[in-house]
Amino acid sequence: PAKTMDELVSLCKRRGFIFQGSEIYGGMQGAYDYGPLGIELKNNLKAAWWRSMVYERDDVEGLDAAIVQNKHVYKYSGHEDTFTDPMVDCHECKSRLRADHMKDIKVCDNCGSTNVTEPRDFNLMFKTNVGPMVNEDSYTYLRPETAQGIFTNFKNVVDSTSRTLPFGIAQIGKSFRNEITPRNFIFRVREFEQMELEFFCKPGEDEKWHEFWVGARKQWWLDQGLAEENIQFEYVTGDDLSHYSKSTVDILYKFPHGFEELEGVANRTDYDLGSHTKAQDEFEITAKVKKNEHSTAKLAIRDLEANKWEIPFCIEPSAGLDRGLLAVMTEAYTEEELPNGTTRTVLKFKPHLAPIKVAIMPLKKNKPEIVALAKELKNKLQKLGLGRILYENTGNVGKGYRRHDEVGTPICVTVDFDSIEQEGAPVTVRDRDTMEQIVVKAADLPAYVINYFIN
Ligand code: ATP
Structure with a gap:
């Protein structure tokens, strides 16, 4: 595997995998462009995910929802209120920093100074204006995850496919986050692609399915060529657990800058469908949800045995395509000494990638x-x-x-x-x-x- 990010960055540019975005104008932080070979690799990784999620299973349907959606989606999803990272300003070097790793000791990443402000919440969503009029109501956001388009289409998919529990909806697409400090090449960027599955099941069966998906997703990454010893699980607990999650297991990969999250597998309970459904009072929603005054659809499914409408629980394996590509490249990168004393660089991709x-x-x-x-x-x-x-x-x-x-x-x-x-x-x-x-x-x-x- 690659030992440093620099050797990957240089190969990516030299051979046409990945370029700095807007390079001819001095670049733009947190934005990268995929070149002639990068796009092929990306498409192959997406196709492998889609094959394993949709084609090789018979309980998952595909979807491609819009990136720009009604702002109520983000009001009720909780993103408007809580999709934030803590941010501090450094008085010495004037940089802004993401502070979630700082915990008690607050030291500037950039210059080492302890002369920094108290952390404050910074919302990571990109706000945008819709239509020619600019007024207080004309805004919405670029989606910060693909998942919400799945929840808002839950009824459409159930009605058009006659699905019963358990079943899933899979989607691959762009997401946008105004990261405070994008870094480590394509690891943390402001525009990226996610491959997300929302798998709906009966309450009470959620823990079993959560465990299943953690194992299935690890196996898939092994099938993409990642070595077992370079993968770890992290059980997210306490403050690090998202407000909607009952439990989350992060799948970490040993990137050149260390073990970091590649994919998160969360048990989102009935939070999302419970948040977006109309007539919330008719259901026994277990999650703490905001009162919904705008939804026009019941996001529930009929339990034929109990003969009642029920809001399913949801397990979400959410993987980053760009991080996946970086992991696959890191793993494939090999320098070999040949019998004649020279060395060769080889990317030992799995053939399908x-x-x-x-x-x-x-x-x-x-x-x-x-x-x-x-x-x-x-x-x-x-x-x-x-x-x-x-x-x-x-x-x-x-x-x-x-x-x-x-x-x-x-x-x-x-x-x-x-x-x-x-x-x-x-x-x-x-x-x-x-x-x-x-x-x-x-x-x-x-x-x-x-x-x-x-x-
Ligand atoms: P992190 O803690 O690294 O910011 P996260 O926990 O916020 O990630 P999730 O919201 O769980 O990430 O998103 C699911 C997946 O989407 C991540 O595992 C990652 O692969 C990918 N992802 C999230 N943010 C970014 C980003 N800024 N750049 C590239 N990929 C990202």
């Missing part, structure tokens, strides 16, 4: 028959639907191997003179991890590649 699946390189740039066969193979492999297959005609295979090691391409295929002269058109297939080269007939290449990526 690799941004480029196969690179096809003609050995000779200007030999039409070689070029034609290479292009034909590219088109054939692309049709398999595995992801990006790259035809690359630089005429320098050695350099190509090095570059593709550094971006984690599992397979390189070279087409040479033998390929056009010998029967069966043999091509050379080179493996990223072992660097072994084998000869495969052109006609057998699609089956070889499918077998590699599907198994």
Whole structure:
């Protein structure tokens, strides 16, 4: 794994994974742009999450809700009142700091001074104006989590899919938080993507499902290539527990800057549906909720055995896509000493995450028959639907191997003179991890590649 954030930042920029946002204007703190390879990696990680959450289960539905919603969503979700971080100002260096780790000893992160203000609450939501008129009522917020769109659509999903408990709703999308101190590359940013599942179950079955999801989510991260020894659980207690949560388990990963939260798995009880439902008095809501004067829907489900309407409990595994990508890159980063004394950098991604699946390189740039066969193979492999297959005609295979090691391409295929002269058109297939080269007939290449990526 990578030892420092700097080596990752530099590889990400050099090879086109991640760039500083607004770089040509001096950058913008807490905003990053995903380049040609970054977007592929991100899409692959999202697809893996969606596959495991929606396609491989039969009790989860997908959703894509709007980012900008009615401001009442954030009034009743509790975000308007409580989505804050404690902030202090440093009198010495004039910086503003997030103070939640300062506890009793208040020392400025930036200059070490103890001459800082008392902490005060800072709301992390970005406020925005909707429509051409600007007045007291025209505001709303960019969503600080995707979850609320799931709760507000609870009735729509139940009515359109006839779901009964237990079942879940999954969503991937952008969230925005005006973090006081964004830092550590894409670990803490102001605009990021979340992959969230809200899993609804009967009250009383919530603890069982909470335990299930903590285990399932850890296994998923292992399947993405993270090593067991780099993952830890943290049982969130006391003051650190969100007001809506009965219990939360954070899944931590050993990032280059230390063990930090990758995903949180919370037991949100009946807080959210209880907060957003109309006719709150008709239900026995266990959570402490604000009196709702605006909702037009009952967010409950019929318990067929007891023959009554009931507000389900909710378990939420909430993962950061950008943090996930950083974890996967950290883990994949490898520097290897080769027998000839040189070193190579390899990103040892799991094949399903690799941004480029196969690179096809003609050995000779200007030999039409070689070029034609290479292009034909590219088109054939692309049709398999595995992801990006790259035809690359630089005429320098050695350099190509090095570059593709550094971006984690599992397979390189070279087409040479033998390929056009010998029967069966043999091509050379080179493996990223072992660097072994084998000869495969052109006609057998699609089956070889499918077998590699599907198994
Ligand atoms: P932290 O304590 O690090 O601020 P959090 O506990 O506020 O995180 P949650 O509200 O539980 O985070 O959000 C769920 C997930 O969303 C986190 O586990 C993380 O992966 C991701 N996430 C939250 N805030 C950010 C951010 N500013 N930048 C990138 N990812 C984030």
